[in-house]
Amino acid sequence: xxxRIYLDHxxxxxxxxxxxxxxxxxxxxxxxxxPGRGGHHWTIxxxxxxxxxxxxxxxxxGADPERTLLGPGATFWLNTLLHSSLHSGSRVLLSSLxxxxxxxxxxxxxxxxxxxxxxxxxxxxxxxxxxxxVLDVLGxxxxxxxxxxxxxxxxxxxxxxxxxxxAVAPIPVIVDGAQAAGxxxxxxxxxxxxxxxxxxxxxxxxxxGTGVLLLGPGFSPExxxxxxxxxxxxxxxxxxxxPDRLEAGTPNGAGIAGLGASCRWMAERGVETLAEHxxxxxxxxxxxxxxxxxxxxxxxxxxxRRTGVLSFVVQGQDTGELAGWLDRERGIALRAGLHCxxxxxxxxxxFPGGTLRAGIGPFNTTDEIERxxxxxETAVERGIE
Ligand SMILES: Cc1ncc(COP(=O)(O)O)c(C=O)c1O
Numbered sequence: 001x002x003x004r005i006y007l008d009h010x011x012x013x014x015x016x017x018x019x020x021x022x023x024x025x026x027x028x029x030x031x032x033x034x035p036g037r038g039g040h041h042w043t044i045x046x047x048x049x050x051x052x053x054x055x056x057x058x059x060x061x062g063a064d065p066e067r068t069l070l071g072p073g074a075t076f077w078l079n080t081l082l083h084s085s086l087h088s089g090s091r092v093l094l095s096s097l098x099x100x101x102x103x104x105x106x107x108x109x110x111x112x113x114x115x116x117x118x119x120x121x122x123x124x125x126x127x128x129x130x131x132x133x134v135l136d137v138l139g140x141x142x143x144x145x146x147x148x149x150x151x152x153x154x155x156x157x158x159x160x161x162x163x164x165x166x167a168v169a170p171i172p173v174i175v176d177g178a179q180a181a182g183x184x185x186x187x188x189x190x191x192x193x194x195x196x197x198x199x200x201x202x203x204x205x206x207x208x209g210t211g212v213l214l215l216g217p218g219f220s221p222e223x224x225x226x227x228x229x230x231x232x233x234x235x236x237x238x239x240x241x242x243p244d245r246l247e248a249g250t251p252n253g254a255g256i257a258g259l260g261a262s263c264r265w266m267a268e269r270g271v272e273t274l275a276e277h278x279x280x281x282x283x284x285x286x287x288x289x290x291x292x293x294x295x296x297x298x299x300x301x302x303x304x305r306r307t308g309v310l311s312f313v314v315q316g317q318d319t320g321e322l323a324g325w326l327d328r329e330r331g332i333a334l335r336a337g338l339h340c341x342x343x344x345x346x347x348x349x350x351f352p353g354g355t356l357r358a359g360i361g362p363f364n365t366t367d368e369i370e371r372x373x374x375x376x377e378t379a380v381e382r383g384i385e
Contacts, residue, residue: 010359036230053260155299206259278308288373308360
């Protein structure tokens with residue numbers, strides 16, 4: 001078998017950014033005190049590394065370091081935001097492209113707090129909502145909160161979250177940027193968004209078990225996890241100030257150090273350059289696949305803003321079996337199925353079979369994309385065993 005090809009960046013990035021693994025090892029070997037707890041050499045070293053990483057992460061995303069919160073993943077921060085913002089009778093609008101990290105907490109809150117949830121139809125082909133659709137829906141009935149993905153984890157389509165947030169102000173908009181952070185250029189400081197959630201291990205090229213919450217001015221969610229922070233230890237209440245208010249418990253220092261190093265590398269390369277590379281490869285892949293009889297690209301719009309994630313289906317082929325064959329016979333790693341976004345597949349007409357999803361990252365090459373296209377051609381012409 002030729003060299004293996006990793007095309008599953010929508011699930012998690014691999015390999016990580018140069019410098020990430022070294023920074024994690026350095027933290028573990030030299031600085032692994034408990035940050036903010038006590039005053040000895042190792043606790044100070046850990047605090048310094050974590051605060052330096054926080055600044056690098058905030059810098060890349062255009063955020064205020066004090067309002068850049070570090071935690072275990074996008075799922076954790078989305079749960080925190082939804083549980084702390086929605087109360088009995090609250091009404092929330094969302095797109096049909098949302099991930100289960102949004103759908104499942106909302107379902108639980110519908111049952112437990114009787115919140116009201118309305119899913120926007122979006123464009124019939126892509127599911128992407130427009131400003132006018134959102135304003136129409138709000139014109140019929142107000143809402144307390146909007147939650148929107150910045151980019152679909154199924155089709156790679158980018159949603160106009162900044163335009164929508166501007167149009168619906170002062171209703172707060174929470175953005176799930178798990179698929180967008182690091183994958184498309186973004187400056188939080190100029191976005192009228194209440195809260196922006198990033199996954200550390202996807203487009204930001206950091207380690208698993210890391211995620212970032214950016215808070216806009218004036219948006220202060222309640223913590224859902226309470227515990228030690230190393231500060232105000234005499235009080236049984238969580239401190240009022242950030243980041244401590246939302247960061248109880250010993251942080252993932254190695255993960256944060258790794259994520260900081262990844263963000264530094266991304267800042268050097270430039271998110272714009274990396275994003276353009278991924279988009280260019282996605283368009284090469286799309287046109288190669290579209291030329292194969294029986295291959296469809298649900299939700300694909302060549303003219304729209306997009307990430308390097310692209311879904312396709314091959315007529316008459318089970319997505320799981322085809323992904324297994326690609327891995328076994330061709331050494332190509334893709335993800336098949338529903339990608340934790342069943343509502344998106346319902347909207348795109350690919351439920352319950354799902355799609356094959358290619359997730360292109362900064363280290364993929366044109367050659368690798370051509371190998372995928374050639375493999376799908378072979379699968380269509382000769383079948384798979
Ligand atoms: C759109 C979207 N939101 C949220 C998540 C959850 O991210 P994390 O793994 O950081 O919890 C994912 C990851 O699959 C995702 O694609």
